[in-house]
Amino acid sequence: MFAFLWKGIIRDKSRSLLPVIVVAIGVFAIIFAHGLISGMMSNMIQATANFQTGHLKVMTRAYSDNQGQKPNDLALLDVDMLVEQLTADFPGVEWVPRIFFGGLLDIPDQDGETRAQGPVSGTAYDFLSANNGEIERIGLKTALVSGNIIRQPNEIIVSIDFAETHEVLPGDRVTFFGSTMHGAMSFANYTVAGIARFGMAQLDRGAVILDISDARLLLDMENATSELFGYLPGNTYDQEETERIKSAFNERYTDETDEFAPVMLQLVDQNFMNQTIAMMDAILVIMVILLVIALSIVLWNTGVLGGIRRYNEFGVRLALGEEKKHIYRTLLSESLLIGVIGSAVGTAAGVALSLYLQKYGIDYSAMMENVNMMITPVIRSEVTPQLYYIGFIPGVISMLVGSALAGTAVYKRNTAMLFKELD
Amino acid sequence: MKKLTVLLLITVFTSSVFAQDAEQIIRDVDRNLSADSRIVESSMTVHGRRSSRTMTSKSYTVGNEKSFTEYLSPAREKGTKMLKLDKEMWLYSPSTDRTIMISGHMLRQSVMGSDLSYEDMMEDRKLSDMYTASLSGEETIEGRPCYVLQLKSKVDDAAYDVQKLWVDTERLVPLKQELYAKSGQLLKQVTLGDVQRVNDRWYPMKMVYKDMLKDGKGTEWMITKIEFDTRIPEHVFSKASLKQ
Numbered sequence: 038m039f040a041f042l043w044k045g046i047i048r049d050k051s052r053s054l055l056p057v058i059v060v061a062i063g064v065f066a067i068i069f070a071h072g073l074i075s076g077m078m079s080n081m082i083q084a085t086a087n088f089q090t091g092h093l094k095v096m097t098r099a100y101s102d103n104q105g106q107k108p109n110d111l112a113l114l115d116v117d118m119l120v121e122q123l124t125a126d127f128p129g130v131e132w133v134p135r136i137f138f139g140g141l142l143d144i145p146d147q148d149g150e151t152r153a154q155g156p157v158s159g160t161a162y163d164f165l166s167a168n169n170g171e172i173e174r175i176g177l178k179t180a181l182v183s184g185n186i187i188r189q190p191n192e193i194i195v196s197i198d199f200a201e202t203h204e205v206l207p208g209d210r211v212t213f214f215g216s217t218m219h220g221a222m223s224f225a226n227y228t229v230a231g232i233a234r235f236g237m238a239q240l241d242r243g244a245v246i247l248d249i250s251d252a253r254l255l256l257d258m259e260n261a262t263s264e265l266f267g268y269l270p271g272n273t274y275d276q277e278e279t280e281r282i283k284s285a286f287n288e289r290y291t292d293e294t295d296e297f298a299p300v301m302l303q304l305v306d307q308n309f310m311n312q313t314i315a316m317m318d319a320i321l322v323i324m325v326i327l328l329v330i331a332l333s334i335v336l337w338n339t340g341v342l343g344g345i346r347r348y349n350e351f352g353v354r355l356a357l358g359e360e361k362k363h364i365y366r367t368l369l370s371e372s373l374l375i376g377v378i379g380s381a382v383g384t385a386a387g388v389a390l391s392l393y394l395q396k397y398g399i400d401y402s403a404m405m406e407n408v409n410m411m412i413t414p415v416i417r418s419e420v421t422p423q424l425y426y427i428g429f430i431p432g433v434i435s436m437l438v439g440s441a442l443a444g445t446a447v448y449k450r451n452t453a454m455l456f457k458e459l460d
Numbered sequence: 461m462k463k464l465t466v467l468l469l470i471t472v473f474t475s476s477v478f479a480q481d482a483e484q485i486i487r488d489v490d491r492n493l494s495a496d497s498r499i500v501e502s503s504m505t506v507h508g509r510r511s512s513r514t515m516t517s518k519s520y521t522v523g524n525e526k527s528f529t530e531y532l533s534p535a536r537e538k539g540t541k542m543l544k545l546d547k548e549m550w551l552y553s554p555s556t557d558r559t560i561m562i563s564g565h566m567l568r569q570s571v572m573g574s575d576l577s578y579e580d581m582m583e584d585r586k587l588s589d590m591y592t593a594s595l596s597g598e599e600t601i602e603g604r605p606c607y608v609l610q611l612k613s614k615v616d617d618a619a620y621d622v623q624k625l626w627v628d629t630e631r632l633v634p635l636k637q638e639l640y641a642k643s644g645q646l647l648k649q650v651t652l653g654d655v656q657r658v659n660d661r662w663y664p665m666k667m668v669y670k671d672m673l674k675d676g677k678g679t680e681w682m683i684t685k686i687e688f689d690t691r692i693p694e695h696v697f698s699k700a701s702l703k704q
Contacts (some may be wrong), residue, residue: 099509110508110509110510110573111509141560143558145558149557149558150561151559151560151561154560212556212558214551214560216570216573219508220570220573220574221515221534221572221573222551222553224553224555224558225555257536296509
């Protein structure tokens with residue numbers, strides 16, 4: 038039976054070629070889009086986790102309530118003790134302090150007078166005290182346009198837009214002016230170690246980067262931090278695990294009246310990530326459903342056309358005594374085979390392109406200049422095991438549905454006029 | 461018709477009398493608060509959510525165009541100096557040995573985490589030069605009868621478009637001040653107290669500023685010593701004096 042159908046498909050290409058092409062294109066489109074959207078999502082989650090949320094984050098309750106303002110007067114204190122406790126309770130999770138601050142960066146002329154100045158938003162990372170992967174995590178080496186990463190105290194990294202606007206070069210001396218966590222004025226001179234372009238407008242406009250030891254001196258935040266970020270082993274986000282850690286930690290601090298008690302959030306609790314992920318998942322499901330419907334309609338039409346072409350064949354087969362039910366079943370079996378072939382071709386092409394884009398990506402930085410999303414400028418596909426069936430199954434189903442609808446014409450076939458038709 | 465005309469005339473007349481009174485009141489307030497020159501030693505206490513911080517400073521002011529302030533304590537702020545010349549302002553920090561010009565939106569930032577902005581610190585013009593006043597009634601503040609004045613800015617560069625002022629009817633010193641944005645939003649509230657006789661004028665020695673847009677208990681500004689119309693050498697108001 039299978040051999041008979043296979044020969045039919047191979048020998049009569051007009052019966053199979055068009056449906057195979059239609060199914061393959063549809064499956065290819067699903068896989069390509071799914072891989073790209075998954076890649077974008079992973080990219081966004083990764084960038085958000087690296088720069089803004091961590092996989093987990095600990096803050097004081099009061100800071101958390103006003104997180105948008107980055108209020109350092111409500112920062113976490115006694116951070117070393119807290120990190121020690123967290124490391125003991127949740128082994129494998131890496132805890133890194135981050136300080137966020139704002140102020141004015143002033144560039145002096147040769148007489149020490151203000152030549153240029155502009156507002157900056159700064160982030161301090163722990164670069165110098167431990168080999169904790171912060172440089173790799175934020176991609177600082179890759180982001181450097183000129184100069185070096187921070188190698189010693191009193192060095193600062195300046196974002197590309199600020200550097201270009203205010204003509205700042207590596208080696209220049211600049212003065213930061215802001216306020217300490219207690220509200221006092223803070224001034225410090227730094228040497229520009231490097232100029233960085235992260236490719237994210239949010240970071241490139243007016244950002245500066247310091248080592249955390251310098252920021253603590255500058256902002257009078259000894260053993261304090263704005264936020265404490267937690268990263269799961271392998272830097273791989275696992276929502277079930279972060280949920281478990283978050284619940285276990287927060288259960289210990291239930292006193293709502295202590296506004297400086299630590300509180301833990303996980304990635305999806307922040308920056309509308311939960312809603313964004315749910316929305317992207319919904320978009321993927323809707324996309325697959327719409328494609329199955331569209332493909333089914335196209336394949337139904339293809340089946341009807343094929344049925345018309347095979348009008349005589351069905352007549353002869355009925356005249357030879359074959360049952361309509363049997364013809365219908367062979368049609369479905371044939372479409373199953375065509376669906377499998379088309380889906381396999383589409384899957385192979387889709388996965389191949391996704392693999393290529395996973396490696397090389399698409400650079401769309403020119404379109405992202407005014408976009409505030411925390412997403413890197415090179416979009417890459419993500420090839421997951423899901424890609425191997427996400428298009429394949431809908432491809433086969435749509436072919437079957439299309440043929441099932443078109444094949445009902447067999448039941449309307451009448452043999453009474455057959456010989457007249459054959460004449 | 462005749463009655464209506466009389467009523468209208470009375471309304472116009474009384475309102476112009478009230479306006480005239482209000483203008484006179486703010487001129488009297490200016491006479492108390494403004495001086496040709498002033499040397500002030502003060503302490504500023506900023507109440508945060510975790511702790512409070514007190515800074516002391518000494519300021520020299522001539523008219524409304526020149527002002528020089530040096531912070532005396534605590535150690536972190538000691539030696540920080542501010543110079544205002546007309547509409548420009550410079551800050552000197554001894555830790556960096558840098559003089560930084562403060563301009564643009566930075567002038568609206570808080571000074572030392574307080575409820576005062578640089579703009580508030582810089583503003584020393586007479587109320588009568590900046591606002592037109594109208595009397596809206598009388599109220600009692602801390603047991604003292606006060607005129608309630610509505611001030612509307614008549615200059616383009618006023619930091620606050622509208623002010624509401626409670627002026628002690630006897631001593632002609634404000635006891636309460638509300639500062640509003642153009643939108644009508646209340647931005648700051650100032651409570652003035654400890655009014656003392658200094659030479660031939662009354663002067664509030666304690667002011668509590670409350671930035672209504674941020675949490676906290678406000679900023680207390682206490683004058684510990686004040687001298688009016690003392691001659692201040694011109695070199696005090698030079699950029700060179702910042703580094704001395």
